[in-house]
Amino acid sequence: MRQGVLHVIMAGGSGTRFWPVSRSRRPKQFLALVGERSLLRQAFDRAAAMSGEQNVYVASGAAQRDMVMQALPGFDPRRLIVEPIARNTAPCVGLAALRLLRVDQEAVMVVWPADHVYTNQEALRQAIELAVAAADSGPALVTLGITPSRPETGYGYIEVQDGAAAGPGARRAARFVEKPDLATAREYVASGRFLWNSGVFAWKVGSILRQIETCAPGLWSGLQTIAAAMGQPAEERIISETFASLPSISIDHAVMEKTQEVLVVPVDPGWSDVGSWDAAADLHATDAAGNAFAGDPGAVDQVVLVGSRDCFVYASGDPGRPIALVGVEDLIVVDAGDALLVCRRGDSQSVRAVVEALKVRGRNDVL
Amino acid sequence: MRQGVLHVIMAGGSGTRFWPVSRSRRPKQFLALVGERSLLRQAFDRAAAMSGEQNVYVASGAAQRDMVMQALPGFDPRRLIVEPIARNTAPCVGLAALRLLRVDQEAVMVVWPADHVYTNQEALRQAIELAVAAADSGPALVTLGITPSRPETGYGYIEVQDGAAAGPGARRAARFVEKPDLATAREYVASGRFLWNSGVFAWKVGSILRQIETCAPGLWSGLQTIAAAMGQPAEERIISETFASLPSISIDHAVMEKTQEVLVVPVDPGWSDVGSWDAAADLHATDAAGNAFAGDPGAVDQVVLVGSRDCFVYASGDPGRPIALVGVEDLIVVDAGDALLVCRRGDSQSVRAVVEALKVRGRNDVL
Numbered sequence: 139m140r141q142g143v144l145h146v147i148m149a150g151g152s153g154t155r156f157w158p159v160s161r162s163r164r165p166k167q168f169l170a171l172v173g174e175r176s177l178l179r180q181a182f183d184r185a186a187a188m189s190g191e192q193n194v195y196v197a198s199g200a201a202q203r204d205m206v207m208q209a210l211p212g213f214d215p216r217r218l219i220v221e222p223i224a225r226n227t228a229p230c231v232g233l234a235a236l237r238l239l240r241v242d243q244e245a246v247m248v249v250w251p252a253d254h255v256y257t258n259q260e261a262l263r264q265a266i267e268l269a270v271a272a273a274d275s276g277p278a279l280v281t282l283g284i285t286p287s288r289p290e291t292g293y294g295y296i297e298v299q300d301g302a303a304a305g306p307g308a309r310r311a312a313r314f315v316e317k318p319d320l321a322t323a324r325e326y327v328a329s330g331r332f333l334w335n336s337g338v339f340a341w342k343v344g345s346i347l348r349q350i351e352t353c354a355p356g357l358w359s360g361l362q363t364i365a366a367a368m369g370q371p372a373e374e375r376i377i378s379e380t381f382a383s384l385p386s387i388s389i390d391h392a393v394m395e396k397t398q399e400v401l402v403v404p405v406d407p408g409w410s411d412v413g414s415w416d417a418a419a420d421l422h423a424t425d426a427a428g429n430a431f432a433g434d435p436g437a438v439d440q441v442v443l444v445g446s447r448d449c450f451v452y453a454s455g456d457p458g459r460p461i462a463l464v465g466v467e468d469l470i471v472v473d474a475g476d477a478l479l480v481c482r483r484g485d486s487q488s489v490r491a492v493v494e495a496l497k498v499r500g501r502n503d504v505l
Numbered sequence: 506m507r508q509g510v511l512h513v514i515m516a517g518g519s520g521t522r523f524w525p526v527s528r529s530r531r532p533k534q535f536l537a538l539v540g541e542r543s544l545l546r547q548a549f550d551r552a553a554a555m556s557g558e559q560n561v562y563v564a565s566g567a568a569q570r571d572m573v574m575q576a577l578p579g580f581d582p583r584r585l586i587v588e589p590i591a592r593n594t595a596p597c598v599g600l601a602a603l604r605l606l607r608v609d610q611e612a613v614m615v616v617w618p619a620d621h622v623y624t625n626q627e628a629l630r631q632a633i634e635l636a637v638a639a640a641d642s643g644p645a646l647v648t649l650g651i652t653p654s655r656p657e658t659g660y661g662y663i664e665v666q667d668g669a670a671a672g673p674g675a676r677r678a679a680r681f682v683e684k685p686d687l688a689t690a691r692e693y694v695a696s697g698r699f700l701w702n703s704g705v706f707a708w709k710v711g712s713i714l715r716q717i718e719t720c721a722p723g724l725w726s727g728l729q730t731i732a733a734a735m736g737q738p739a740e741e742r743i744i745s746e747t748f749a750s751l752p753s754i755s756i757d758h759a760v761m762e763k764t765q766e767v768l769v770v771p772v773d774p775g776w777s778d779v780g781s782w783d784a785a786a787d788l789h790a791t792d793a794a795g796n797a798f799a800g801d802p803g804a805v806d807q808v809v810l811v812g813s814r815d816c817f818v819y820a821s822g823d824p825g826r827p828i829a830l831v832g833v834e835d836l837i838v839v840d841a842g843d844a845l846l847v848c849r850r851g852d853s854q855s856v857r858a859v860v861e862a863l864k865v866r867g868r869n870d871v872l
Contacts, residue, residue, distance in 0.1 A: 158827070440868075444858040460525070460844045460871055462859040465852030466836065473845060477827045480847055485832030491811040492829040501807075504827055 143270055144245045144343075145185035146234045149178050149198040149206060149252035150221050154493045154505060155414055155486075158477035159433075159454060162505055167252040168205050171418045171432065171452075177253045178209045185250060188263060195219055195237070196252075197230050222378040228392035229384040231339075232350055232361045233377075236368065239343050246273045247346065249339040249389075255421060257408030265405035268307035269340035272401050279349060279394060280308065280340045283333025283402040284409045289323035292413060294335035294390070296402055297326075304401050311400035314390060333404055335390065337411075346393070353396040360384045415470045415479075415486035419450035437461075437473065448483070477504045510637055511612045511710075512552035513601045516545050516565040516573060516619035517588050521860045521872060522781055522853075525844035526800075526821060529872055534619040535572050538785045538799065538819075544620045545576045552617060555630060562586055562605070563619075564597050589745040595759035596751040598706075599717055599728045600744075603735065606710050613640045614713065616706040616756075622788060624775030632772035635674035636707035639768050646716060646761060647675065647707045650700025650769040651776045656690035659780060661702035661757070663769055664693075671768050678767035681757060700771055702757065704778075713760070720763040727751045782837045782846075782853035786817035804828075804840065815850070844871045 152165045160166045167178040175183070178196075185194045197219040198206050207213060219234050231249060238247050248266060256262045269280040283296050294316055298309040314335065318326060326332035341349075351358045360380050367376035385392075394400055412418050422430035428448035431438045436457030443449070446463040453461055455475035463471065470486060472479040481489065496505055519532045527533045534545040542550070545563075552561045564586040565573050574580060586601050598616060605614050615633060623629045636647040650663050661683055665676040681702065685693060693699035708716075718725045727747050734743035752759075761767055779785050789797035795815035798805045803824030810816070813830040820828055822842035830838065837853060839846040848856065863872055 158829070440866075442859050442862045444855050444862070445852065456843070458843075458870075460859075460863060460868060462525070462844070462846045462856075463848075464846065464855045464859060465849035466847055469833065469847065471847055476823070476825075477829070478840060478845065479829045479831065480833055480836065480838055481830075482832035485812065488811050488831045489829075492809050492827075492831060495809045495811070496827060499807075501827060503825075 140267075140270060140274070142242055142245050142274075143189045143193060143248060144238050144241060145189060145194045145248045145250060146219065146231075146238070147178065147181045147185060147194065147196045147250045147252045148227060148230055149181075149196050149202065150224060150230060151251075151253060152199075152224065155489060156418070157489050157493050158472060158474035158479050158504065159452060162502075163201075164205065165202075165253075166412070168202075168209055171412055172255050172421045174435075176209050177255065177412065178206070180255065181250055181252045182210055182213075184256070184259065184262075185248070187259075188266060189248075192217075195234065197221060197234050198252075199224055222381045224386070225381060225384050226386045227389040228350075228354060228357055228387045229360070229381060231346065231389045232357055232384075233364065233381070235343050235346050235350075236361060236365050239347070239365075240368065243343065245343050246270050246340055247343050249337075251337045251411070254337070254409060254411050256410075257421075258406070261405055262407035265307070265403050265407060266338075266340065269338075269401075269403045272305045272308040272403065273340040273342055273345065275305065277345050277348070278304075278308075278341070278399050278401040279345060279397065280401045280403060281311070281394065282336040282338040282407075283309075283311075283404045284336050285404055285406040286327045286332065286334050287406075289320060289327045290334070291317055291320055291323050293317060293411070295323075295326050295332045296335050296400075297332050298402055298404070300331070308401040308403050311402045314395040333402060334409070336409060339389070345399075349393050349397050349399065354385075354387070354392040356385055357387070357392060415450070415452075415472065415481060415489065416483060418452075419470055419483065422450065424448075433473075450483070507634075507637065507641070509609055509612050509641075510556045510560060510615060511605050511608060512556060512561045512615045512617060513586065513598075513605070514545065514548045514552060514561065514563045514617045514619045515594060515597055516548075516563050516569065517591060517597060518618075518620060519566075519591065522856060523785070524856050524860050525839060525841035525846050525871065526819060529869075530568070531572065532569075532620075533779070535569075535576055538779055539622050539788045541802075543576050544622065544779065545573070547622065548617055548619045549577055549580070551623070551626065551629075552615070554626075555633060556615075559584075562601065564588060564601050566591055589748045592748060592751050592753045594756040595717075595721060595724055595754045596727070596748060598713060598756045599724055599751075600731065600748070602710050602713050602717075603728060603732050606714070606732075607735065610710065612710050613637050613707055614710050616704075618704045618778070621704070621776060621778050623777075624788075625773070628772055629774035629776075632674070632770050632774060633705075633707065636705075636768075636770045639672045639675040639770065640707040640709055640712065642672065644712050644715070645671075645675075645708070645766050645768045646712060646764065647768045647770060648678070648761065649703040649705040649774075650676075650678075650771050651703050652771055652773040653694045653699065653701050654773075656687060656694045657701070658684055658687055658690050660684065660778070662690075662693050662699045663702050663767075664699050665769055665771070667698070675768040675770050678769045681762045700769060701776070703776060706756070712766075716760050716764050716766060721752075721754070721759040723752055724754070724759060782817070782819075782839065782848060782856065783850060785819075786837055786850065789817065791815075800840075817850070 433453040437453035800820040804820035822840040
């Protein structure tokens with residue numbers, strides 16, 4: 139990877155789609171949903187392998203600071219970008235750009251979600267190289283576009299323009315579209331002109347700030363206040379107050395969908411946004427009976443399966459607690475120690491209904 | 506119920522068919538598998554309602570003494586008949602008969618398994634009245650025969666002789682048969698001459714001892730040694746030593762199948778031997794979606810079902826631990842706190858395979 143690349147991993151997300159393992163205070167990126175390392179740790183190691191650990195920054199909420207430091211032993215807290223309050227990705231990207239501007243005005247900034255996985259690291263690395271080169275050579279905001287493998291209705295799509303490439307490996311984006319219905323998604327995939335919106339971006343620090351200025355003047359105004367306060371005694375207070383006043387909006391809505399300066403690097407890096415227990419289950423290698431296991435090794439060791447197939451067991455409860463499955467199939471079984479989920483595969487979107495039911499019962503202690 | 510009836514509840518059974526709730530040290534009769542009281546407590550209360558608590562004895566292993574006393578608060582330990590070592594039901598019946606002989610030589614003794622349930626108490630009470638009357642009027646060994654409702658292959662059957670009744674409500678038994686195959690079971694049920702062997706007996710104390718003398722001379726010889734020691738200083742030691750030398754055999758094999766003196770009282774008291782999680786599940790009233798719940802009320806309260814039906818959840822783990830079922834059907838889910846079972850309904854016989862697997866892993870702590 140060339141010099142002058144700074145990575146920002148956005149680790150501020152929250153959510154309970156992975157209840158009972160994920161909680162409001164312990165969201166998905168801190169969990170080892172796939173593999174033995176947390177998703178955040180995997181994201182950090184991935185970026186560090188490309189550009190060196192000293193060039194990887196992590197953005198997260200103030201409340202998650204301790205969890206970030208725990209997930210990344212040895213991480214220099216000066217490279218932690220603290221969002222004083224959750225305001226979606228646009229303010230986070232703006233704050234991070236201001237921070238990196240003080241490190242290297244000419245830097246190309248690569249922005250990563252902390253909670254996605256990629257099974258083909260080499261394809262990903264090559265795409266990032268192309269995206270960085272495209273970002274470095276002009277004012278473009280560059281994004282990775284994932285070659286769709288199915289008519290997924292849970293993702294946003296990016297349509298690329300017909301015609302010549304906009305540079306090595308890059309295409310000019312025509313438009314961003316929200317999650318489509320199934321018929322539309324089928325058309326998209328059949329057309330060959332649509333890619334999944336990965337949420338991975340590369341741009342020069344100056345490029346993204348200029349686009350924020352143009353596309354999101356309210357955000358830009360707040361960022362100017364923050365920029366003026368940086369390095370001043372009242373920095374922390376002013377950033378907190380200003381950040382709270384910023385619009386809560388995604389970088390896609392605030393900028394990417396509004397500017398003409400978007401390039402897309404198409405790639406098929408075996409990407410998943412790990413959006414549900416079903417998605418997590420599908421990412422695991424199975425045994426001969428189609429069963430897969432994840433969680434804490436000591437707990438996984440005590441799983442006993444009798445005549446069961448195509449099940450996914452996530453065990454992170456007491457290490458010695460046996461979990462026995464007898465004669466069942468197509469189940470997701472999650473033991474979080476203080477709560478238990480038994481879910482039909484394909485039905486894990488309904489976990490939100492469990493969370494709602496527990497809220498109604500006042501069980502915030504397990505949410 | 507007439508005077509002179511003494512009940513003996515045989516509570517010495519062991520087994521792990523109800524793993525993970527039942528354990529080698531906490532067998533089925535001590536569990537509230539059906540209803541809020543343990544099966545032993547239900548058996549005791551049932552007999553006490555017929556003849557008064559002071560006429561109900563409990564036989565169990567020495568190791569289970571504390572659990573019996575805990576299950577039956579206020580029970581006079583002098584009515585506990587301790588089996589020094591597990592030797593199946595024939596030695597237990599013999600020992601109990603010797604004990605009751607010292608209480609009332611003319612008593613009719615009613616012997617009950619501790620771990621069966623009856624949904625029709627009145628039908629049961631009437632049948633016991635008839636059995637006691639038949640036992641009291643002669644030398645017969647009387648047993649309850651359950652009118653079969655299906656060609657069950659998991660039970661033993663008793664064939665009754667054709668011809669006249671042997672007394673009010675009683676038929677003479679022709680033979681005992683072991684668990685039949687399905688074709689044979691169908692013939693049995695169609696014939697109308699076969700009843701399920703309930704394991705509930707009534708006989709005069711003298712009658713059963715005479716039959717043991719005739720049919721089981723080895724057992725009889727040991728019982729004579731025990732009888733001679735009763736009330737002597739060395740009683741406990743001699744009973745222990747002698748009991749250990751007795752043949753381990755059921756009262757059916759040792760006596761009932763060998764003598765011609767068996768009468769049967771046919772009855773349909775809604776009987777179940779609660780032989781598996783499936784049997785236990787079937788005994789519970791269901792909600793509109795076919796779901797049923799059992800266990801500790803505090804734990805059951807934290808079960809959350811979303812789009813699930815025909816499931817049976819037995820919760821006896823931490824009272825605050827939520828158990829969520831999402832989009833599943835026909836499952837038996839058992840949370841015992843330190844172990845968890847998820848089993849397809851109809852497959853609970855395979856729980857034994859889980860127990861075997863855990864034995865191989867050296868997990869006797871959860872067996």
